[in-house]
Amino acid sequence: MKITLKTFTLLLLIVSIFSRGFSQGRPINKLTLETTYSYTQIHKAIRDIVDQPDKSSYFDDEFFNSMLKKILTDKQFTEKERVQIFYLMQKKLGFAFIGVSYLPPKQNYFSFFSGKVITWQKTRSMLKELHYDPTGLLAIVDSSRTRDAVLASNALLLATIVSPEGVQSKLEQYSQYDMILKSKNADIFNHYVCLSAAIKQDTIVTDNLAKNLMTFKSEPILEDILCAMYSKNNFVATIKDYLVKEQNPQNELAIETALGALYSRVPPATFEKSVKGFLSEEKEKWKKDIYKNILAKKILNNYSIANAELLVIKKWDYVHSANIPMGL
Numbered sequence: 492m493k494i495t496l497k498t499f500t501l502l503l504l505i506v507s508i509f510s511r512g513f514s515q516g517r518p519i520n521k522l523t524l525e526t527t528y529s530y531t532q533i534h535k536a537i538r539d540i541v542d543q544p545d546k547s548s549y550f551d552d553e554f555f556n557s558m559l560k561k562i563l564t565d566k567q568f569t570e571k572e573r574v575q576i577f578y579l580m581q582k583k584l585g586f587a588f589i590g591v592s593y594l595p596p597k598q599n600y601f602s603f604f605s606g607k608v609i610t611w612q613k614t615r616s617m618l619k620e621l622h623y624d625p626t627g628l629l630a631i632v633d634s635s636r637t638r639d640a641v642l643a644s645n646a647l648l649l650a651t652i653v654s655p656e657g658v659q660s661k662l663e664q665y666s667q668y669d670m671i672l673k674s675k676n677a678d679i680f681n682h683y684v685c686l687s688a689a690i691k692q693d694t695i696v697t698d699n700l701a702k703n704l705m706t707f708k709s710e711p712i713l714e715d716i717l718c719a720m721y722s723k724n725n726f727v728a729t730i731k732d733y734l735v736k737e738q739n740p741q742n743e744l745a746i747e748t749a750l751g752a753l754y755s756r757v758p759p760a761t762f763e764k765s766v767k768g769f770l771s772e773e774k775e776k777w778k779k780d781i782y783k784n785i786l787a788k789k790i791l792n793n794y795s796i797a798n799a800e801l802l803v804i805k806k807w808d809y810v811h812s813a814n815i816p817m818g819l
Contacts, residue, residue: 533575541579549583556617563623563653570627574646581645586610588682589641594803599794600744601751604718608689615652615690625650625657632665640676644683655691662687666699668706678807681712685719692723701729705736711807713745721752734769740777747794750785754793 540562548554562568562576581587586607594603628650635643647665651658664670665684674680681703688696697720704716713733720729730753737746754762763786770782784790791797796805 533579537572537575538579541576541583546583549580552613552617555580555584556614559614560618560621563618563621570631570646571642574628574631574642574649577649578641578645588644588679590679590807592805594797594805596798596800596802597792598803599751599792599797600714600748600805601718601721601755601794602792604686604689604715605722605755607686608722611648611652611686611690615655618653621653623653623657625654628653629658629661632661636665636670636674636680638675640674640679643674644680647687648683651687651690658687659691659693662691663693663695663699666696666703668699668703671703671712678709678711681707682715682807685715688719689722692719697723697725704729704733708739708742710739710742710745713742714748717745717748717752721756724756727753727756731765731769734778735772737778738775740775743777743781743795746778746781747785747790750781751793 562573578587585593628646631646632643666688671677671681671684688700700716700720707713730749733749766782766785770779773779785793791799796803
C-alpha cells in the first residue's frame with residue numbers, strides 16, 4: 492500500500508471524528524495544548540499563513556510539500572520563522588510532537604513511527620532539488636537545545652529533511668547520550684533526534700543509538716531509540732542485548748517495541764523461534780509473561796495498548812510545560 496501524508500494523517504482525522512472515544516486516557520483539549528505550549532507566542536502573521544488554507548489541504552502530499560518548499564525559498568522569512576511555520580504545519584496533521592502521540596487502530600508504536608519516517612523521506616525527496624544550506628537551521632539547534640526543546644527539535648528535523656548530508660556530523664554529535672540528557676527536555680529532543688536518525692543514519696549515529704539504548708531508563712526514550720535503529724537494517728543482536736539488560740517491569744512497552752522491531756526485520760518463523768529462545772533463557776517472570784502472550788497471539792500487534800477500533804493516546808510522562816519555555 493502506498494503511504495502518503497493523505498493516507499497516514501487522514502486516518503487520524505477520520506478516527507478521531509467517528510470513534511466513540513479513546514482507548515487510553517482522555518481526549519487532549521486543543522486549547523490546553525495551545526496555551527501550555529506557547530502557541531500564541533508565535534506572531535499572528537505567521538500563524539495566519541498556516542491557518543489560511545483549509546486544514547484538509549495539508550493532508551495532500553503535493554500541497555504540504557509545495558507549501559514547505561515555498562516557505563524555504565521565500566526570503567522574507569527568517570530561519571526561525573521557517574521552523575515555526577514547519578511546526579504549525581505539522582500541528583495541522585497531528586505530527587507536531589510535544590509529548591503526545593496518537594496511534595491509529597491496530598497499530599503498535601513501531602509501525603506508527605515508521606509511517607512518519609516514510610512520510611518525511613518523501614518530503615526529503617521532493618525538496619532535494621533545493622540544495623538547501625542547513626547552517627542556519629543547525630545554528631538554531633545549537634542555540635536552543637538547552638533552553639527551548641521544541642524549537643531546537645523542529646529545527647533539527649527540518650534541517651535533516653532538506654539536507655541529510657549536511658546534518659551528518661551534527662547528528663553524530665546530537666545523538667550522544669550527554670547531548671540528549673542535557674537538552675531542555677530529553678524526551679522531546681530525543682524523539683526528534685531519533686526521527687532525524689531514521690532519515691539519515693551512519694555507523695557513528697547507529698553506535699550512539701545502541702549505547703543510548705543500554706543507558707537510558709525512560710521507556711518512551713527507549714522506544715524511540717529502537718524505532719530509529721530499526722528503521723534501518725541494523726543487526727538484530729542489539730535487540731537481544733537490550734531484552735536481556737532490561738530489568739524494569741515498568742518498561743513493558745519498550746520490550747514490546749523491541750519485539751515489534753524484530754518482527755519487522757526477520758521472517759515470521761524466525762521471529763517465533765527467537766521469542767521462544769528468549770522465553771527459555773529468561774528468568775524474570777514479567778518478561779516471560781510478555782513472551783508467552785506474544786507467542787499465544789494474545790497481544791494485538793504485539794503492543795499491549797494497541798486497540799482494534801479506537802485511537803490510542805500515548806503520553807510521555809516526563810514532558811511538562813514547565814520544562815518548555817519555547818519560542819514556538
